Amino acid sequence: MKSNPSITPIVSFLILFILFSCNADKKINAQQANPVAAKSSYGSKPYVGTGKLIAINFNDSNYADVSYYAIDTTTQDGWSIKYLIKDDSTRYSDLPPS
Incomplete structure (x- = not known):
């Protein structure tokens, strides 16, 4: 049984799309779980101030x-x-x- 040559690139694209989409969700969830760690650079502390x-x-x-x-x-x-x-x-x- 031969595969249709026009379907093969579409299937490959869909597999790659799903793989990259799943990885993006993990990164977004990690940033939402710890927003301070995601925004601050190494060794820097956020400015606290007086709040006034x-x-x-x-x-x-x-x-x-x-x-x-x-x-x-x-x-x-x-x-x-x-x-x-x-x-x-x-x-x-x-x-x-x-």
Whole structure:
């Protein structure tokens, strides 16, 4: 019995696809089980901070372009708008990139 030549590449592709898909699930599950280990580099500890809202330090190189759009203002009605960040491990992802 001969195999159909057009089916052989499809079967090979499906077998490889299933093998690689199963391996990807293991990696994703390992990262979800221990997210700190997956994100941190060797020997570094996550920034803890105080957890309070603090003013943005525009001298920090991670906030280089933020000073163009995060400008504290007072509206005509007297409302004060201040841009603050939370002093914790998310401090550099609180503001959107420019």
